[in-house]
Amino acid sequence: MRDRFRRHPVTAGYLSAVAGLALLMRFVFADGVSAQVRESLSTNAANLAHHPVNALLGSAFVLDPEGDGLAPTALAVVGVAVCLGVLEREVGPWRAAAVAVAGHVGATLVTAAVISSGVYRTDLTDVVDVGVGYVAFTAAGAITVLGPVVVRVPWPALLVAFPLAGAEWYGAVPEFPVVGQVAAVLIGLGAGAFAVRRADAAVGR
Numbered sequence: 001m002r003d004r005f006r007r008h009p010v011t012a013g014y015l016s017a018v019a020g021l022a023l024l025m026r027f028v029f030a031d032g033v034s035a036q037v038r039e040s041l042s043t044n045a046a047n048l049a050h051h052p053v054n055a056l057l058g059s060a061f062v063l064d065p066e067g068d069g070l071a072p073t074a075l076a077v078v079g080v081a082v083c084l085g086v087l088e089r090e091v092g093p094w095r096a097a098a099v100a101v102a103g104h105v106g107a108t109l110v111t112a113a114v115i116s117s118g119v120y121r122t123d124l125t126d127v128v129d130v131g132v133g134y135v136a137f138t139a140a141g142a143i144t145v146l147g148p149v150v151v152r153v154p155w156p157a158l159l160v161a162f163p164l165a166g167a168e169w170y171g172a173v174p175e176f177p178v179v180g181q182v183a184a185v186l187i188g189l190g191a192g193a194f195a196v197r198r199a200d201a202a203v204g205r
Contacts, residue, residue, distance in 0.1 A: 079136035103138025107184035137184035142192025
């Protein structure tokens, strides 16, 4: 465990924080407190208007298996562990952290903009939107540049198609979590390629 922290401090530290908060919310906090934490850190319009920094950053540390489903939540955590770990090993902790933050924040802002456009029929002002999903999709997109050339088109295409395939659609727009997931993949593609180029340049490759 100590070696894992030393080799992948960002990935291990992030997942440890996520797991620690999840355990507190499940076994220590009262149900009302856990619900308040989840609601106060959700990246909905109300929270982004009143405390945007807390919502933008804090939402990435809160799991919601009851709302998102246990299997998708577990898959997202595994995606972070694998993909962010691979990225961190190649570009270093600071660049990996920057890519993850850019993807999570960028996807959240894209989602907020789509919601504010009024395309959805229901009022989503206070909707709960938390989790590690955007970080997972960002990291998965970011490692595209590290793979063989032959997979650099099908891999991101698969990442985009996966959430779209099961999405609920509102005209030409999928449900808002899928909007964020697709945006995270695209941001990851660009940010990951940039981070890899900078890391290569730093070591003269």
